[in-house]
Amino acid sequence: xxxxxxxxxxxxxxxxxxxxxxxxxxxxxxxxxxxxxxxxxxxxxxxxxxxxxxxxxxxxxxxxxxxxxxxxxxxxxxxxxxxxxxxxxxxxxxxxxxxxxxxxxxxxxxxxxxxxxxxxxxxxxxxxxxxxxxxxxxxxxxxxxxxxxxxxxxxxxxxxxxxxxxxxxxxxxxxxxxxxxxxxxxxxxxxxxxxxxxxxxxxxxxxxxxxxxxxxxxxxxxxxxxxxxxxxxxxxxxxxxxxxxxxxxxxxxxxxxxxxxxxxxxxxxxxxxxxxxxxxxxxxxxxxxxxxxxxxxxxxxxxxxxxxxxxxxxxxxxxxxxxxxxxxxxxxxxxxxxxxxxxxxxxxxxxxxxxxxxxxxxxxxxxxxxxxxxxxxxxxxxxxxxxxxxxxxxxxxxxxxxxxxxxxxxxxxxxxxxxxxxxxxxxxxxxxx
Amino acid sequence: xxxxxxxxxxxxxxxxxxxxxxxxxxxxxxxxxxxxxxxxxxxxxxxxxxxxxxxxxxxxxxxxxxxxxxxxxxxxxxxxxxxxxxxxxxxxxxxxxxxxxxxxxxxxxxxxxxxxxxxxxxxxxxxxxxxxxxxxxxxxxxxxxxxxxxxxxxxxxxxxxxx
Ligand code: SF4
Numbered sequence: 303x304x305x306x307x308x309x310x311x312x313x314x315x316x317x318x319x320x321x322x323x324x325x326x327x328x329x330x331x332x333x334x335x336x337x338x339x340x341x342x343x344x345x346x347x348x349x350x351x352x353x354x355x356x357x358x359x360x361x362x363x364x365x366x367x368x369x370x371x372x373x374x375x376x377x378x379x380x381x382x383x384x385x386x387x388x389x390x391x392x393x394x395x396x397x398x399x400x401x402x403x404x405x406x407x408x409x410x411x412x413x414x415x416x417x418x419x420x421x422x423x424x425x426x427x428x429x430x431x432x433x434x435x436x437x438x439x440x441x442x443x444x445x446x447x448x449x450x451x452x453x454x455x456x457x458x459x460x461x462x463x464x465x466x467x468x469x470x471x472x473x474x475x476x477x478x479x480x481x482x483x484x485x486x487x488x489x490x491x492x493x494x495x496x497x498x499x500x501x502x503x504x505x506x507x508x509x510x511x512x513x514x515x516x517x518x519x520x521x522x523x524x525x526x527x528x529x530x531x532x533x534x535x536x537x538x539x540x541x542x543x544x545x546x547x548x549x550x551x552x553x554x555x556x557x558x559x560x561x562x563x564x565x566x567x568x569x570x571x572x573x574x575x576x577x578x579x580x581x582x583x584x585x586x587x588x589x590x591x592x593x594x595x596x597x598x599x600x601x602x603x604x605x606x607x608x609x610x611x612x613x614x615x616x617x618x619x620x621x622x623x624x625x626x627x628x629x630x631x632x633x634x635x636x637x638x639x640x641x642x643x644x645x646x647x648x649x650x651x652x653x654x655x656x657x658x659x660x661x662x663x664x665x666x667x668x669x670x671x672x673x674x675x676x677x678x679x680x681x682x683x684x685x686x687x688x689x690x691x692x693x694x695x696x697x698x699x700x701x702x703x704x705x706x707x708x709x710x711x712x713x714x715x716x717x718x719x720x721x722x723x724x725x726x727x728x729x730x731x732x733x734x735x
Numbered sequence: 736x737x738x739x740x741x742x743x744x745x746x747x748x749x750x751x752x753x754x755x756x757x758x759x760x761x762x763x764x765x766x767x768x769x770x771x772x773x774x775x776x777x778x779x780x781x782x783x784x785x786x787x788x789x790x791x792x793x794x795x796x797x798x799x800x801x802x803x804x805x806x807x808x809x810x811x812x813x814x815x816x817x818x819x820x821x822x823x824x825x826x827x828x829x830x831x832x833x834x835x836x837x838x839x840x841x842x843x844x845x846x847x848x849x850x851x852x853x854x855x856x857x858x859x860x861x862x863x864x865x866x867x868x869x870x871x872x873x874x875x876x877x878x879x880x881x882x883x884x885x886x887x888x889x890x891x892x893x894x895x896x897x898x
Contacts, residue, residue: 357802393759394759505746508819
């Protein structure tokens, strides 16, 4: 013990800690942790969905576990294949429902009250600054927008976390991403994300945490931050984090009953890499098939015919995203040669679409509004692409076969390009339709 | 163990390892017939028990689905050697018992169809066709211990029993 205490003392005196290190240290009961060290740390929230929970339930039982270490720290969300797309999907949801009943999990979200997990959890007050969150879904990194350490795991990991309340983590080095400049008109969090991933590459942040900082990030809305952190995994990162600030405090003020301890990096924190971006002239971005890192300015792909536009997902599923797309459409109709599928991400977003009049506008324009679901984002249902069809999606991945037939092509973009494209029937800039 | 190399490039993602449309099941037998079908239609028909997948950087990137290493195991593959692995896939493979070896030199030297033999105990890879011998990056101590007791499932079972 003397030796370890000595090491810790040394760490504290030598190194400042990043947010990622601080959160992991706190949850491992340590004063400080070193990069690449392996620690067991206690988790604050464990997220599971209809696709990943049933396997976890099987593993959980094989482990000989009979109760969840803390049912309040578990949330189960029906989102991927719901409303059940077929009988097998129905069985998955049923397994999750029965498990929730058996284990006394109150945070169980059934169809109709549910939504895409990564939009739902922050809106339900289930994730907080300073938390250590794991989820059996790779985009769990989204909650870094609130200043949490939040990362994706698999089903066996989830079963272990349910059983013992902790998991092993390799402490990641942190890449600092500093962003300067005022984002131009139409350009938002998604363009920022695609631009940064385009620069780093899909494995540029492998095993690392990304910390987004600088004036642009401080001025970015919570919706924009959620979009940015959501895509950290597309650069291979373990998590994406924004230091909690006034925007975070504003967001959390919706939940006065919640207490939390925000963590910020020490002024002498050590970063493994630093990247600086100036985005004052950043053009709208589009990622070409088949990688999210194939980002180019929209002008390079304008004119590309598109059969289906999908608006929604955990990346761009907030009211502000739908509003931006509608603004870009400028009251015009969906092009006769194109389909526009609008997926409100949660029940609350659905209601907002109705109350704001956007639901009526999209429907009259010729779009179809689906229920809250992952659906087309995962090529599951409600808008799967046929052979050779081309899509433009506000989702986060455009891998081969992700959204339908392996020969289909998906371009990724933000809501502004999506709206303009739906009207033009080909990839378009909102100022040029 | 030894087997024939099936060589692929960088960023083999979990969507091509096992597309979501088949992820309404999480049992190896159901997943195996579709393993890698969007990347290499002929893979499942050609792969033999014990064969080895060799790939570039960032193998297993994308979705957290544990169905991916399960599909590979179900197809009879004995190990995956890559230049690097995406982190969730790395965890999942350890957890389901799919041997993964990080070894850029072995990847560069191996060609599709080569015969490799692997000694998992010391991380040694031999290319029987070309004669080279390589050492994989060892697992960190704590992970090696989890693998030693039989994986995370067994580790948790023991912890629960000792409670
Ligand atoms: S919307 Fe897409 S990326 Fe997000 S959780 Fe659902 S399937 Fe995953």
